[in-house]
Amino acid sequence: MPNHPLPPKGTPPTLRFIAIIKLVKGLLVVAIGLGAFRLINHDLAESARSLTAHLRIDPENHYARRFIEKVAKINPTELRHYGIVSFVFAAELFTEGIGLWLNQMWAKYMVLVGTGFFIPLEAYVCIRTFTWEHLTLFIVNVAVVAYVAWCVRRDHRPAA
Numbered sequence: 142m143p144n145h146p147l148p149p150k151g152t153p154p155t156l157r158f159i160a161i162i163k164l165v166k167g168l169l170v171v172a173i174g175l176g177a178f179r180l181i182n183h184d185l186a187e188s189a190r191s192l193t194a195h196l197r198i199d200p201e202n203h204y205a206r207r208f209i210e211k212v213a214k215i216n217p218t219e220l221r222h223y224g225i226v227s228f229v230f231a232a233e234l235f236t237e238g239i240g241l242w243l244n245q246m247w248a249k250y251m252v253l254v255g256t257g258f259f260i261p262l263e264a265y266v267c268i269r270t271f272t273w274e275h276l277t278l279f280i281v282n283v284a285v286v287a288y289v290a291w292c293v294r295r296d297h298r299p300a301a
Contacts, residue, residue, distance in 0.1 A: 174227030
């Protein structure tokens with residue numbers, strides 16, 4: 142009898158939850174990409190001023206002024222690049238999400254690489270500029286990688 146791992150049966154609820162989060166993130170990243178493309182032919186400095194006014198932030202505020210100055214420097218080529226990168230990242234998130242939903246091993250490996258890749262950077266950011274949001278993101282991503290790694294290991298155990 143060959144020593145092959147058993148194929149995964151059903152998708153565990155935790156993997157389904159991670160899949161939903163990946164799909165929602167993918168939708169948000171698509172919205173960002175569409176927003177970048179939509180802004181290509183707009184006066185970004187004026188849009189930033191309108192945003193600060195809408196949020197009732199004094200445009201002479203130091204941070205608001207810096208925001209408007211930085212936004213004004215973004216050119217249409219950069220916006221196109223942001224849009225394209227957003228769509229590529231969204232495609233990766235959708236692929237991970239659908240694959241996890243279907244309990245596919247390749248999707249688990251994608252999550253391990255894709256999410257695990259950012260953990261050292263997130264640890265550095267937590268140490269360099271600590272905020273509770275950074276720490277929460279770091280802990281959640283470590284938990285996701287640990288759980289998916291556990292699932293991969295469990296699914297590769299030989300049948301006894």
